[in-house]
Amino acid sequence: MTQHAPDLPAPPAETGGGVRSVKSAERTIAVLEYLSSATRACSLREVATTLGLPRASGYALLTTLVNTGWVETDGAGRYQIGIRALRAGAAYVERDDVVQRAQPMMNELNNDLGETVHLARLDGAEVVYLATNISRHSLAVVSRPGRRLPSWATGLGKAILAHRPWEEVDELLPETLEPRTAYTITDRAALRAEFEEIRRRGHAVDEQESTIGLRCFAVALDFGTTPNEALSCSVPVVRLSPEREEAIVAALLRARARISH
Structure with a gap:
């Protein structure tokens, strides 16, 4: 895989505070x-x-x-x-207010559902995983804290982006939406329609778009401003049924209400 470095900073210049960059x-x-x-x-x-x-x-x-x-x-x-x-990364997570507020509910979700629960934050066009409670099942796919994934290919990212104006999202995302799997939505019109559906039903679904064999349900966390974090539950499709999906989504919505208020 070719590594792409972050854009190099511009030559030192005075910032808004009149201080030159180093x-x-x-x-x-x-x-x-x-x-x-x-x-x-x-x-x-x-x-x-x-x-x-x-x-x-x-x-x-x-x-x-x-x-x-x-x-x-x-x-x-x-x-x-x-x-x-x-x-340094661990210190950031340990002192993060959203993590502290969400962790008790993540523990409850993990205990009640027995599945992997994630908390992530939008950073540019990617989501960064902040906290994870691992499934008690042997068959589980886990994204560790600090991992970054493209927002358009994850339930977490889609849940966050769906609450933003499309013009803002369109500018935020890269020109080419690279797929992670054959199921990743890479067409902008289809992605915009997906966001409309997420807003309608109140939660996002990653249908093997990030990892083959894994379905992820996610809800954005609302702290009174534009959502920047989301909570998710990831489950191998072999363990899912319509009734199980309904129970997971209901549990996520209850957790969101308790975390955000």
Whole structure:
């Protein structure tokens, strides 16, 4: 899979507060974001070339990040995100108000339904998983906290986007909607119609659009502004029946009412 780095920051310029951006900090952030999105360890050449860094500067920056624990090396000249980044991410989740409000209800849903429950937040055109309660069944597919997936291919993302004006969504999403499975909706007109249906019925359904064999039911969480988080329950299709689906959706709607108010 080809790795795409985040867009490089523009040359240092004064911000709205009159403070000039710091080039070294921008480069550090770009490296950390690139390695965070990579699916494997990356070489110095890959990092420097993709981010447009001079090789010597890239090596010095990576060495500093390795020495401070933000990046790790496999001993063969390849780099990956380090344990300090994990600690920072864990601290973010532990102190997040939405996570704290949602976790008790996620625990109840997980106990009552026995299925995997996720909480995620929209970040750009992707959803980032904030918390997960794993199914007690052996057959389960889990997205760990910190994982990012395209919003248009997940029940969580669709539940959030359905509550936004289409013009805003259209601008937010990439020009080409890459599929994750053969069921992913990649046609904009079809996706817009899907959002209208989500608003009508009050919840979103990911019909194997993100993972084959998995159906996900999701509801957006409303805290008085445009929804930015959603709660979901993911279930292998082999364990589903119409009655089971109805019970899951009802449980999610009850949980949303208790979390959001």
